[in-house]
Amino acid sequence: MERRSFLKQTAAGAAALVAASGAALAADEAAKAITADLPTVSWRLTSSFPKSLDTIFGASDVLATALAKITGGKFTLKVFAAGEIVPGLQVLDAIQNGTVEAGHTASYYYFGKNPALAFDCAVPFGLTSRQQTAWMLHGNGMKLMRELFAEYNVVNFMGGNTGVQMGGWFNKEINTVKDLEGLKFRVGGFAGRVLSKLGVVPQQLPGGEIYPALEKGTIDAAEWVGPYDDEKLGFAKIVKNYYTPGWWEAGPQMSFYVNKEQWEKLPDAYKAAWEAACQQAHNDMQAKYDANNPQALANLLQGDVKLRQFNDEIMEACFKATVETYEEESKANPKFKKIYDDWKVFRNNQAQWFSVAEQSYAKFAFAKKL
Amino acid sequence: MERRSFLKQTAAGAAALVAASGAALAADEAAKAITADLPTVSWRLTSSFPKSLDTIFGASDVLATALAKITGGKFTLKVFAAGEIVPGLQVLDAIQNGTVEAGHTASYYYFGKNPALAFDCAVPFGLTSRQQTAWMLHGNGMKLMRELFAEYNVVNFMGGNTGVQMGGWFNKEINTVKDLEGLKFRVGGFAGRVLSKLGVVPQQLPGGEIYPALEKGTIDAAEWVGPYDDEKLGFAKIVKNYYTPGWWEAGPQMSFYVNKEQWEKLPDAYKAAWEAACQQAHNDMQAKYDANNPQALANLLQGDVKLRQFNDEIMEACFKATVETYEEESKANPKFKKIYDDWKVFRNNQAQWFSVAEQSYAKFAFAKKL
Numbered sequence: 001m002e003r004r005s006f007l008k009q010t011a012a013g014a015a016a017l018v019a020a021s022g023a024a025l026a027a028d029e030a031a032k033a034i035t036a037d038l039p040t041v042s043w044r045l046t047s048s049f050p051k052s053l054d055t056i057f058g059a060s061d062v063l064a065t066a067l068a069k070i071t072g073g074k075f076t077l078k079v080f081a082a083g084e085i086v087p088g089l090q091v092l093d094a095i096q097n098g099t100v101e102a103g104h105t106a107s108y109y110y111f112g113k114n115p116a117l118a119f120d121c122a123v124p125f126g127l128t129s130r131q132q133t134a135w136m137l138h139g140n141g142m143k144l145m146r147e148l149f150a151e152y153n154v155v156n157f158m159g160g161n162t163g164v165q166m167g168g169w170f171n172k173e174i175n176t177v178k179d180l181e182g183l184k185f186r187v188g189g190f191a192g193r194v195l196s197k198l199g200v201v202p203q204q205l206p207g208g209e210i211y212p213a214l215e216k217g218t219i220d221a222a223e224w225v226g227p228y229d230d231e232k233l234g235f236a237k238i239v240k241n242y243y244t245p246g247w248w249e250a251g252p253q254m255s256f257y258v259n260k261e262q263w264e265k266l267p268d269a270y271k272a273a274w275e276a277a278c279q280q281a282h283n284d285m286q287a288k289y290d291a292n293n294p295q296a297l298a299n300l301l302q303g304d305v306k307l308r309q310f311n312d313e314i315m316e317a318c319f320k321a322t323v324e325t326y327e328e329e330s331k332a333n334p335k336f337k338k339i340y341d342d343w344k345v346f347r348n349n350q351a352q353w354f355s356v357a358e359q360s361y362a363k364f365a366f367a368k369k370l
Numbered sequence: 371m372e373r374r375s376f377l378k379q380t381a382a383g384a385a386a387l388v389a390a391s392g393a394a395l396a397a398d399e400a401a402k403a404i405t406a407d408l409p410t411v412s413w414r415l416t417s418s419f420p421k422s423l424d425t426i427f428g429a430s431d432v433l434a435t436a437l438a439k440i441t442g443g444k445f446t447l448k449v450f451a452a453g454e455i456v457p458g459l460q461v462l463d464a465i466q467n468g469t470v471e472a473g474h475t476a477s478y479y480y481f482g483k484n485p486a487l488a489f490d491c492a493v494p495f496g497l498t499s500r501q502q503t504a505w506m507l508h509g510n511g512m513k514l515m516r517e518l519f520a521e522y523n524v525v526n527f528m529g530g531n532t533g534v535q536m537g538g539w540f541n542k543e544i545n546t547v548k549d550l551e552g553l554k555f556r557v558g559g560f561a562g563r564v565l566s567k568l569g570v571v572p573q574q575l576p577g578g579e580i581y582p583a584l585e586k587g588t589i590d591a592a593e594w595v596g597p598y599d600d601e602k603l604g605f606a607k608i609v610k611n612y613y614t615p616g617w618w619e620a621g622p623q624m625s626f627y628v629n630k631e632q633w634e635k636l637p638d639a640y641k642a643a644w645e646a647a648c649q650q651a652h653n654d655m656q657a658k659y660d661a662n663n664p665q666a667l668a669n670l671l672q673g674d675v676k677l678r679q680f681n682d683e684i685m686e687a688c689f690k691a692t693v694e695t696y697e698e699e700s701k702a703n704p705k706f707k708k709i710y711d712d713w714k715v716f717r718n719n720q721a722q723w724f725s726v727a728e729q730s731y732a733k734f735a736f737a738k739k740l
Binding site: 137286288348 | 436441498504508536597614617638646647654657658663680689724735738
């Protein structure tokens with residue numbers, strides 16, 4: 001208030017001078033003045049992903065490009081790949097501590113801190129891509145996740161989705177639940193916990209270490225994403241059973257994280273630009289996966305790779321183990337329970353509705369060639 | 371160039387004056403200077419939809435709000451419902467002629483001008499919501515549609531989707547193709563042409579006239595959108611057979627249109643803001659439909675309304691009639707053929723890929739309650 005009042009008085013005194021130099025001065029002052037009104041903001045963003053995964057890593061570039069264009073280059077984001085500033089799985093800590101202003105990651109990587117964080121990304125037999133976006137934007141998803149992320153000093157935004165992932169690459173056929181016993185399977189947090197109930201020995205390995213582990217036989221199976229990314233990692237050369245579906249990742253949402261203090265410092269216009277640019281990146285990633293997966297799957301199946309589907313025995317056992325895990329966690333973890341109770345109702349309603357129009361169409365039309 | 375050089379000289383001469391008044395002057399000039407740098411732009415947008423349809427009409431409000439926030443209120447959009455400036459089905463003409471700067475509509479309304487325009491929205495047995503977005507952003511969709519819309523002086527942007535629509539409300543059961551003969555069915559352009567091959571008598575009626583026509587029996591059946599919108603129009607009170615799926619609208623995309631000259635006049639920052647804000651609105655509409663449809667369907671089925679599915683005989687006959695229609699139109703219309711040839715390959719590849727991970731998941735998981 002005081003500063004503003006001071007400015008007015010001084011400006012009044014300077015008015016004659018401005019008039020003298022005319023429009024020219026006003027125009028030339030524009031560059032400075034815009035800086036005075038909307039600050040130059042240069043943020044760094046640390047990604048959980050390597051540059052080679054152009055779909056999932058690329059969402060950060062889409063965000064950065066949109067942001068720079070919208071703000072005429074005044075709000076910029078320098079994007080760093082996993083490991084350039086912090087390792088890929090330490091994005092949450094880096095944003096929480098303010099090491100960097102922003103991050104791009106999958107919230108289920110932080111399952112160890114609190115399994116409830118996984119609702120921001122994917123949980124077994126959960127929401128598909130569209131359903132997850134619906135829960136975030138028009139259910140209670142964003143509100144509930146923002147509450148939880150506030151504990152970590154983070155403001156979260158939707159940052160893409162992969163769609164239903166593949167079930168992964170297995171060195172043998174999986175026909176009965178017995179085939180899962182002792183299976184060393186590279187699979188993430190929540191699914192690992194569910195599958196360990198069925199005898200699987202879950203393995204945590206970063207993307208770059210999966211291929212050599214499969215080749216040496218130190219693991220028996222590995223899941224990654226879907227055809228487009230899996231093709232790049234070359235699994236098809238050594239493992240021949242490609243299973244569907246990845247029931248633990250029906251619609252894994254990626255998220256952009258922003259350090260809370262940094263977020264609060266932004267002018268409203270930049271906040272709005274950030275929101276809209278995130279949604280652009282959110283759309284773009286899913287679209288890129290959808291557009292690229294068909295050709296990649298065709299490539300993968302050209303050799304002796306067999307596309308296989310988990311049978312009903314396997315699916316039923318996995319579903320039962322999932323329900324048990326949710327019940328255990330809900331008893332032990334009130335923060336999980338709070339989100340799960342809301343999410344579960346939304347998920348069941350979505351499943352019922354999507355069985356009607358979407359499924360009756362898909363069953364018929366996807367089997368037809370024009 | 372000349373003006374810039376003049377500004378520099380004058381500004382240099384004025385530098386001492388500025389220095390004297392200090393930061394105060396620069397700050398106070400900010401308001402003027404921003405106006406000098408980025409103009410105040412006030413556009414009107416004419417929607418094809420009534421305000422009562424908050425999902426589909428609401429996308430324009432989402433766009434307007436985001437745009438105003440991003441630009442600090444300098445680029446504003448005043449949204450008008452169908453009929454306030456021009457009738458709902460004349461949006462394309464209004465933008466083409468420059469009557470208004472922007473519109474929000476469904477491109478298949480302009481099927482009569484060229485059936486190829488419908489690829490921007492939906493065609494029978496076409497792309498689902500995600501597939502349509504993928505074709506637009508990472509297939510050739512946007513490029514091909516922009517080429518076609520250029521003939522109408524329009525630049526098009528994605529502006530929401532409804533997901534697979536319902537098949538509509540029928541005053542009798544439809545069990546065989548014979549049941550379609552002579553059926554007076556309120557249904558849009560492309561589907562009407564396909565269905566007329568099977569004996570249906572397609573009726574074109576705006577939303578507000580459907581209910582009285584069904585009540586008086588001047589039509590036998592009507593399709594609108596899906597549960598959330600259909601509930602508002604009250605069809606369940608008079609017609610009891612609610613069919614799925616709306617195979618002619620698997621992922622109808624709404625679009626924002628901008629008059630080409632107006633678009634070209636925008637500064638780059640506003641163009642980028644418009645693009646991002648459109649994508650935000652695009653996401654938001656689909657999410658709102660998905661979140662609201664389950665409860666609306668439950669409401670509709672509380673009384674004596676029966677949820678019914680078109681059987682295989684009906685679906686096969688409709689598919690066959692669709693293929694014939696595409697072939698006829700491709701022969702007669704080179705602009706249609708150009709887009710159809712690209713679209714068809716994309717659509718077939720999508721159908722194959724979505725049969726794998728998405729469908730194997732959906733079939734199992736949507737039938738399960740947590």
